[in-house]
Amino acid sequence: MFTFLRPFILLSAVMIILCSCEQDEDLVEIEQLQNEQQIVTQSLIDTTYTDAVLKKVLEEELDFLKSGNGKRNRNISGMDIVKENPKKVYVHYMPWFQSKEYDGFWGQHWTMNTQNPDIQDENEKHQIASYYYPLIGPYSSADPDLQEYHFLMMKLSGIDGVIFNWYGTRDLHDYGLIKDATETFMGTLEDLGLQFSIMYEDRVAFQSVSESSGIIENAQNDLAYINSTYFSSPEYMKFNGKNLLFVFGPNYIKTPSAWDQIFNILPAQDRPEFLTLWNSSEQVGANATGEFLWVDKDHLIAHEHYYYNQLYDDKKIIVGSSYPGFKSFYSEGGWFNGINNWSIDSNKGRTFIETLNYTHHELSDFIQVITWNDFGEGTMIEPTQEFGFTYLKTLQQYTQVPYTTNDLRIALNLYKMRKKYKQNPEVQQLLDQSYQYIKQLNLKRVHKILQAIKRFY
Secondary structure (H helix, E strand, C coil), X not given: CCCCCCCCCEECCEEXXXXXXXXXXXXXXXXXXXXXXXXXXXXXXXXXXXXXXHHHHHHHHHHHHHCCCCCCCCCCCCCCCCCCCCCCEEEEECCCCCCHHHHCCCCHHHHCCCCCCCCECCCCCECCCCCCCECCCCCCCCCHXXXXXXXXXXXXXXXXXXXXXXXXXXXXXXHXXXXXXXXXHHHHHHHHCCEEEEEECCHHHHHCCCCCCCHHHHHHHHHHHHHHHCCCCCCECEECCEEEXXXXXXXXXXXXXXXXXXXXXXXXXXXXXXXXXCCCHHHCHHHCCEEECCCCCCCHHHHHHHHHHHHHHHCCEEEEXXXXXXXXXXXXXXXXXXCCCXXXXXXXXXXXXXXXXXXXXXXXXXXXXXXXXXXXXXXXXXXXXXXXCHXXXXXXXXXXXXXXXXXXXXXXXXXXXXXXXXXXXXXXXXHHXXXXXXXXXXXXXXXXXXXXXXXXX
16 A cells, blocks of 8 residues: 655645635635636647748648558557656546437437437537536547547546446447447557546446346356456556456445455456445445545535545555535436436535645545536536636646646537548547657647648638
8 A cells, every 4th residue: 555645736836735714815825826827728728820931830740641651550669758746647537428429329428318418508508417517528438539638638637547436248228339439449548548447337237137147147257258358458457467447336336245246256376356335345345456536515514524534444455535516417417316306516616626725635545537528417627618628727726737728629629620621631640649759758849730720621
């Protein structure tokens, strides 16, 4: 078990120390710093070049493409990001979205039971099942442009990897689409050097019982699939030399003997470190080697009351949690009888700072951010119209990477140009090369290429 001294988040050159007696002053300071950073960022991103400079850039890149390079291939060279903060940070990721543009239909996580994304307002915003709106609009998880955008954003924010919410191998509800989408991510993850892990939903073993298979057998089949398909990846997340596997619960398979049977299908040396939801490891018995926190209506009180002290004493793997807030759309969306009808206010980004700076994180082995993109529950940190790059800027300061929102905006503009020029093969090749430059951290070159495309195509 590794522990590190807890680093505070540096907002510009100012140390933000959370103290109840200074909350109002801190909030004003945060907003001032954000405004100042936005001015600097905008001035950088709006840097203009002469036509001669941009034409020269285009000529150089087009000559390079004529030599046979610049195709959209993955060379698995990684993207080497230097982080001053050694604490590992992973984000919980939902690979469950479908869009009409990419998939031919709107998936249920954009619609729930009451929303229709075909309806757009005067600003061309689609009606979606969330109180928040993605900066790029509703998207498909299987879209390679989306994956490139998300993962470049993560790398530039100091994120070490993703934990996929995963619903088994059977084609039930949209679970098959989630499995298939998860596997389309693996190439880009491996190419950029982002780690990943699986968080298993044991409900799928219960929901897909048939005459030919029972709950235990279903779970065994899912575990065997995880072992053969995901554990073999060079970027699969490990701890103490073992693969890390999570279960969101368990909610249905609740006895140690049942989990003994499930894990018996793997050789002893291949058994993973297995982490349950907090206060649930007893249901898994000796198979559980740790627990992870989740956002709770009691906020930090729940964490303090049980989680950290208990697990630290038991020498279990400890996973800290950080989140930007919680505001579920389930009631308005007509889902699950409106469960989770409570909220944690974002407090203009302060809640995320508070949970990242939580004192007990010094005991955690790594941190799981809840979440990258659960729009239905309002826990997303990906850029939105409401919060912009606020959360990713906070992460950049926490992880202490040498990048800013200016660099994030370059990745965003790459995505936008992917879509704007999707019918132009030459531009797409220029964008493929831009992706390679970002991997090499030559962001200034990408900025010039994108401006050249905007000006001359």
